[in-house]
Amino acid sequence: MTGDIHEWVGRKRRVSDEMATPLVRRMAALTDRSDVALDRGAPVPNHWLSILFDDAAPQSQLGRDGHPTKGDFLPPVPLPRRMLGGRRVTYHAAPRVGDTLERETEIAAITPKVGRSGAMIFVMLRHSITGPNGLVAVEEQDTVYLEAKRNAPAPVEKPIVTPNSAWREPWTPSPVVLFRFSALAFNGHRIHYDADYARDVEGYPALIVNGSVSTLFLFEALLRRAPGKQIRHYEARTMQPVFCDRPAFLCGEAPDAEGKQALWVEAADGAMAIRIVTRVG
Template sequence: MTDDLQSWIGRTRRVADEMATPLVRRMAALTDRSDVALDRGAVVPNHWLTMLFDDAQPQSQLGPDGHPSKGDFLPPVPLPRRMLGGRRLTYHAPVHVGDALERETAIAAITPKVGRSGAMIFVMLRHTITGPNGLLAVEEQDVAYLEAKRNAPAPPEKPAETPTAEWRDAWRPDPVVLFRFSALAFNGHRIHYDADYARDGEGYPALVVNGSVSTLFLFEALLRRNPGRQIASYEARTMQPVFCDRPAFLCADAPGADGARNLWVEKDDGAMAIRIKTRLT
């Protein structure tokens, strides 16, 4: 099924963007941050780069799920559903308000797998982000393509071992948070704002919380406890969806001897939904 897709490996695309003042102001509002300066040249939290470099494809080129149609830059994977399975990101320099930025994306690998819910294909994207003074960040994303929904639920997954939490904040993401982030990032994926489509089109019980939203709020909770610090690097893995208007917890353990620590979103049934290993500057 993937032999014809291998020829897509190595394809690249460049997108220009700007860390514009209105975007920084809106992200500060979304995260309840009053300590982020909006003056041109002011340092912006590194992890806010995730709101930039949207696809911005013409409306006529979107698929039924609200994503750009496959077969343009993304390979024509013959599976209908998609989600972000994981990401690894290292920041090399700070970003500032007003910086003109560029991201080069390369298709690094295409890998078929069989998961709990059937056939899957992972497309690894490697992003290289540069600014006025050179390299800013390098990121790898694992985009998972899944089979259409089934009537029978997937067999249960063995629960991940949950670390001992140093802190645990109650969190209940609501539709307004999901909408505002999707609007800010120009993310058209309907599972994050169209409840009827999420339920009837992809079989979810409610709106799905964007993995970038979970990551954003985990980092914000960590940085509130570490003022003046920045995220230096992180590895994230999505294990199961977080759903809108359901109680959850933002958690972290104590840093290890190497300075790394684990962050995770814990659902109300105790299951770990997303796990991040991160370091601070």
């Protein structure tokens, strides 16, 4: 089967979307921002692009997990569970209120691996986003497909201990935050809103916080300390899930000599769940 799915590498798809005023207004409400203008042509925080370009698949074409079924654009990976593994994003220009944007997505790589929890397949998508004035952003996104959850307990992995932070904010993501973000992004993945499904089918103890939600709130915390700045580039890696309604911390280091700084979500046990290296400007 893996030999077949490698034939999907190189496939491309184009989707258009609009940075519409209602979306910007709702993101400002979600993030408690009062400094973002809603006038047509006003710049929007770069990282708010994460709510655009939903799949909007017909209801009849959704899988059990709430995602579009595989085999249309996404390759027919023979593993049932999926999660975001990481992403790398470079912003070239700020999106503006009212801009019509286009995203070209290419299946850049498909890589089977075997980890401590079983077989895995990594699918890397490369997104190029353009607007009225040219290139806006380029993103590489790694999606990890996993085996069905086993009845046996998962192997215990050593937690990644967090470094000392320059700032640290308590954060307990709520079901309302997850719902509002999923509604904005039209994300139907049930692990973010259906607690019974997340627990009984995928084997998680609680709702999973979207990786994009953790990233969003890390960036918002950073930009409160750097007013007037924008995220210019970042690389994110997911080490372990962040669970809904469980205390966590948004943390960051001071910038280094090159202007880079590490951000992370710290779980209640002190382990690092998501790590981001970013640059603002």
